[in-house]
Amino acid sequence: MTDSTKPKSQTQRAVEDMRALIFSGDLAAGTDHLEQELAQRLGMSRTPVREATLLLEAQGLLEVRARKGVRIQALSPDDMAEIYEVLTELESVSAYRAAKAGLSRSQLSQLAGSIDQMEAALRAEDREAWATADAAFHDELVALGGNSRIQSIVAMYNDQVRRARAMTLHMRPMPHQSNHDHRALYDAIARGDADAARAIHHSHRAQAQQMMVSLLKQFGLKRV
The missing domain is CATH 1.20.120.530 (GntR ligand-binding domain-like)
Structure with missing residues (x-):
């Protein structure tokens, strides 16, 4: 049985916070962001941010670009x-x-x-x-x-x-x-x-x- 009171992991928090920023337009479509920048913005280390960007890439919300950070995907x-x-x-x-x-x-x-x-x-x-x-x-x-x-x-x-x-x-x-x-x-x-x-x-x-x-x-x- 899952414990609903279990605290969220840093990766879960990073996913939710980045999703909210993308949906609100604070991370606008077509913009590029470095991993360190995102970590500072979310107030956490780079590791959970890196893991979160891979999950969000699978959902089609951003693209992870080698040595260039991430690009927020536009919706054409x-x-x-x-x-x-x-x-x-x-x-x-x-x-x-x-x-x-x-x-x-x-x-x-x-x-x-x-x-x-x-x-x-x-x-x-x-x-x-x-x-x-x-x-x-x-x-x-x-x-x-x-x-x-x-x-x-x-x-x-x-x-x-x-x-x-x-x-x-x-x-x-x-x-x-x-x-x-x-x-x-x-x-x-x-x-x-x-x-x-x-x-x-x-x-x-x-x-x-x-x-x-x-x-x-x-x-x-x-x-x-």
Whole structure:
């Protein structure tokens, strides 16, 4: 049994702190940083920072460059188009599998709760709260699909999607259509209509891809 009170390692702290700096833009896309600089900024030694940069490189957030430190990866429209192609297919399979599983309303309560939170966030015009609830919805959808390999692949790309969303959150229209899509998907899963669930989610993700790519183009970002 894992002890939840166990203190975080220095490497875990470095990963979390660097992720926060990247997501906030304090470590901006395309910028270069020396290991020693990052260690001083985080108030720790170079060893956990070095280990953290390797983990963040695997997540696609930065590139470790020999004898040159790290470069924070930009999110180009092409990158995001490719990521969404993968997520659209895999999450749609998860929606299909969840509907096929004959899940009870109790088993779907977390999914429904995320929709309620998104709708409350829109009423309050709180985009950040909406984004948090939206991420929880997609995580739960993939979990309900019950395919551990899909979960692993989706997890590889989630940070990049959430980073792109953080960059564009205040550029997009209020996501009322997204909430409508989520509610329709929930209803299809609850009534066990697997084909409808897959089709609804595939359309939803395809539309999200078009919008995200268009918004990223406004940043003028390119692969580096």
